[in-house]
Amino acid sequence: MSEQIRQVGPKDYLIGEDQIVIRTVLHSDVPPSEIPKATVNFLLGAEAYFTFVADINGKRIKGDKYDYAEVFDDFDKIVDSLSKRAKALRIIKSPATAEGLANEMIEDIISLFALTRAMLLKVKTRLSGES
Amino acid sequence: MFLANKFLYPLYPILKWACAAQVSEAVSEMAAEVKRVLVSEDRVNVRTYESIDESRHAYSADIELNGRKVSGSIYLPGYMSSEQLKGLVARIYSKVKALSYVDDAGAADALADDIARDAANLIALARALADIAKGRKA
Numbered sequence: 685m686s687e688q689i690r691q692v693g694p695k696d697y698l699i700g701e702d703q704i705v706i707r708t709v710l711h712s713d714v715p716p717s718e719i720p721k722a723t724v725n726f727l728l729g730a731e732a733y734f735t736f737v738a739d740i741n742g743k744r745i746k747g748d749k750y751d752y753a754e755v756f757d758d759f760d761k762i763v764d765s766l767s768k769r770a771k772a773l774r775i776i777k778s779p780a781t782a783e784g785l786a787n788e789m790i791e792d793i794i795s796l797f798a799l800t801r802a803m804l805l806k807v808k809t810r811l812s813g814e815s
Numbered sequence: 816m817f818l819a820n821k822f823l824y825p826l827y828p829i830l831k832w833a834c835a836a837q838v839s840e841a842v843s844e845m846a847a848e849v850k851r852v853l854v855s856e857d858r859v860n861v862r863t864y865e866s867i868d869e870s871r872h873a874y875s876a877d878i879e880l881n882g883r884k885v886s887g888s889i890y891l892p893g894y895m896s897s898e899q900l901k902g903l904v905a906r907i908y909s910k911v912k913a914l915s916y917v918d919d920a921g922a923a924d925a926l927a928d929d930i931a932r933d934a935a936n937l938i939a940l941a942r943a944l945a946d947i948a949k950g951r952k953a
Contacts, residue, residue, distance in 0.1 A: 699874075700863040700942035708854040731849055759911050766904055766937075770944065774897045779949040786945035793941070796907065796934045801855040803914050804927040811920055 706738045706794050708801040712752075736798035738791075745791060747798055755802045762799065766792045857881060859935050863942040874946070876939035878932075885932045890943045900940045907933045 712732040732752035738745050750758045769789045776782050860879040876887030890896045910930050917923045
């Protein structure tokens with residue numbers, strides 16, 4: 685990473701360094717080899733949900749269960765939560781609350797990552813079912 | 816029927832227990848069949864900077880997504896930063912919507928990576944907003 689970091693000018697101050705690893709996992713009673721062949725409707729009748737595990741600056745968090753069929757609705761909820769927290773951050777005056785709120789926003793952003801990957805898998809599953 | 820009831824009724828708690836045990840055994844067998852598949856592993860490194868000189872106060876970021884450098888936008892302080900964040904969130908939302916209708920696997924991959932880059936930028940914006948909030952006087 686250090687090779688790609690730009691030269692920091694004399695008046696540039698590092699205010700945050702975030703190292704994050706997000707692992708998105710699909711839990712399904714359909715065998716993994718059959719998932720690409722399965723259509724969305726087939727999976728709807730099966731047990732299928734996503735979770736994620738993330739390491740944020742060395743701290744591990746576990747994400748909620750996202751139902752396979754409702755990934756897009758979960759996006760709605762995360763985007764809404766993110767907007768509300770950003771709005772609150774605009775008026776907050778306590779440094780500790782601001783830090784806590786920013787960390788919560790980052791957890792929401794990590795959920796966005798996981799949901800994007802989940803959505804991508806759903807799209808590819810749909811496409812392979814159509815072909 | 817009466818006789819059957821007479822003999823079976825005292826056995827009811829035992830029968831109920833036996834049925835419940837069988838059901839819970841079946842449920843745990845089903846749970847054992849649920850497989851876990853790693854869908855993706857994303858590595859994100861974000862360094863957020865505050866830049867101050869005589870003429871401006873801004874934020875910028877060095878972002879790496881899965882080993883690749885991503886361009887980090889310049890964030891202006893105060894109201895502008897939260898406007899940028901609102902815009903970025905709206906952009907992500909519209910891309911996610913587009914992703915659900917994409918009909919080409921390559922395009923879907925590209926769009927998902929694009930969303931991931933925007934999300935990485937959001938991390939820097941969240942840090943910038945928190946920094947602005949910390950400097951706000953109570």
